[in-house]
Amino acid sequence: MKTIAVMGSTGSIGTQTLDVVRRNGDIQVAGLSANRNVELLEKQVREFHPLLAVAGSEEAAADLRVRIADTDTRVASGMDGLIELAQMPESDVLVTAIVGMIGIRPTMAAIEAGKDIALANKETLVTAGHLIMPLAEKNRVRILPVDSEHCALFQCLQGGKHGEVYKLWITASGGPFRGKKREELKNMRPEDALKHPNWSMGAKITIDSATLVNKGLEIIEAGFLFDMPLDKIGVVVQPQSLVHSMVEFCDGAILAQISEPDMRLPIEYALYYPERRQTVIPRVDFHTLRQIAFEEPDTETFSGIPLALRAAREGGSMRTVFNAANEQAVALFLQKKIGFLDIYDIIAQAMDHHRRIPDPDLGQILETEKATRDWIKGRWSD
Ligand SMILES: NC(=O)C1=CN([C@@H]2O[C@H](COP(=O)(O)OP(=O)(O)OC[C@H]3O[C@@H](n4cnc5c(N)ncnc54)[C@H](OP(=O)(O)O)[C@@H]3O)[C@@H](O)[C@H]2O)C=CC1
Ligand SMILES: CC(=O)[C@@H](O)[C@H](O)COP(=O)(O)O
Numbered sequence: 001m002k003t004i005a006v007m008g009s010t011g012s013i014g015t016q017t018l019d020v021v022r023r024n025g026d027i028q029v030a031g032l033s034a035n036r037n038v039e040l041l042e043k044q045v046r047e048f049h050p051l052l053a054v055a056g057s058e059e060a061a062a063d064l065r066v067r068i069a070d071t072d073t074r075v076a077s078g079m080d081g082l083i084e085l086a087q088m089p090e091s092d093v094l095v096t097a098i099v100g101m102i103g104i105r106p107t108m109a110a111i112e113a114g115k116d117i118a119l120a121n122k123e124t125l126v127t128a129g130h131l132i133m134p135l136a137e138k139n140r141v142r143i144l145p146v147d148s149e150h151c152a153l154f155q156c157l158q159g160g161k162h163g164e165v166y167k168l169w170i171t172a173s174g175g176p177f178r179g180k181k182r183e184e185l186k187n188m189r190p191e192d193a194l195k196h197p198n199w200s201m202g203a204k205i206t207i208d209s210a211t212l213v214n215k216g217l218e219i220i221e222a223g224f225l226f227d228m229p230l231d232k233i234g235v236v237v238q239p240q241s242l243v244h245s246m247v248e249f250c251d252g253a254i255l256a257q258i259s260e261p262d263m264r265l266p267i268e269y270a271l272y273y274p275e276r277r278q279t280v281i282p283r284v285d286f287h288t289l290r291q292i293a294f295e296e297p298d299t300e301t302f303s304g305i306p307l308a309l310r311a312a313r314e315g316g317s318m319r320t321v322f323n324a325a326n327e328q329a330v331a332l333f334l335q336k337k338i339g340f341l342d343i344y345d346i347i348a349q350a351m352d353h354h355r356r357i358p359d360p361d362l363g364q365i366l367e368t369e370k371a372t373r374d375w376i377k378g379r380w381s382d
């Protein structure tokens with residue numbers, strides 16, 4: 001029986017991971033973690049009986065300890081707790097369902113302890129992919145993509161040779177503001193941007209979908225996961241989110257992965273790879289589906305992709321600045337301290353201000369993150 005630890009179990013990916021576990025009934029859960037949502041974490045502890053539960057702060061951990069005093073689950077907190085969760089001797093796989101580049105250290109710790117990674121936490125790969133992919137190879141662990149596009153690419157690549165790939169096509173929904181122009185975007189509020197047309201996800205990634213920064217992050221993520229140069233990665237809008245991505249091969253053949261938009265499929269694929277299980281999601285109905293549409297992304301209106309390409313081309317610590325500035329800007333937008341288009345300005349200005357480190361180590365990545373956040377706080381926060 002496989003045993004997993006779920007980092008970020010109370011979020012969108014975390015709860016869907018536990019749903020996959022619940023429906024299959026043959027995976028054990030060794031550890032769970034949340035930031036502040038101890039109420040849900042308590043429920044999860046009572047249902048899945050993990051050995052360890054980690055809360056974001058010592059205050060939240062103290063609350064959780066009281067709540068689950070009648071169980072055998074031990075409670076830890078903060079980054080030390082996440083690293084302990086990542087390295088639990090009982091677990092085979094770490095599901096990285098936490099949001100943001102805070103996932104870097106526990107993900108690296110898990111790889112060092114020989115755990116496979118079911119990776120949803122794309123920010124970690126965007127900022128530290130040059131450290132993580134070689135570390136995984138050295139420790140002979142698998143990085144199994146959970147992000148829907150990357151899981152689709154991974155499925156389409158099965159059996160194909162790396163050298164035979166002509167292009168990876170990442171699909172984008174276009175987000176809630178598809179078709180709008182900059183003038184209309186100026187006044188968009190968080191409640192507008194949080195209405196994703198096809199997916200129900202956490203707040204941060206939903207805003208990233210609206211700016212198309214999510215697609216930018218996903219281009220960089222795909223580069224690391226599949227060892228592909230930027231000119232072999234394209235983006236095409238597929239507004240229904242039915243085609244999750246495609247691989248075009250040298251002979252002109254294109255393989256696509258199509259399914260209803262439901263993250264439980266990629267989560268299940270990553271957890272059971274290379275086996276396929278019975279579906280836990282609704283099947284595509286070709287009797288009612290009339291067409292599958294594609295269009296070009298509007299990169300003039302939505303700067304998420306061009307900004308990411310700039311960060312990827314300049315490389316090194318610039319990827320950290322792109323990601324950290326975006327994390328900070330999205331938080332400010334959600335707090336209604338800045339407008340929607342300010343997200344792009346903050347990222348661009350933070351990148352202009354930064355002096356690039358070509359091949360940053362972990363310490364330099366974390367220092368760059370802090371410097372970027374401090375620089376933004378000094379200019380855009382109270
Ligand atoms: N949601 C989706 O469908 C998809 C998500 N992804 C990626 O997966 C990752 C998770 O996304 P999603 O599930 O939507 O995010 P959510 O915001 O829904 O969940 C985030 C999880 O991380 C925890 N967390 C947040 N901040 C901290 C912190 N500082 N310390 C400890 N724990 C923390 C949250 O705890 P609490 O509940 O207590 O706040 C929660 O468990 C992201 O990297 C996202 O880009 C990729 C593809 C699809
Ligand atoms: C479900 C998933 O993987 C998200 O990353 C999704 O792709 C977001 O949709 P967008 O295509 O709108 O960014």
Ligand SMILES: [Mn+2]
Nearest residue numbers: 147148149218
């Ligand atoms: Mn995605």
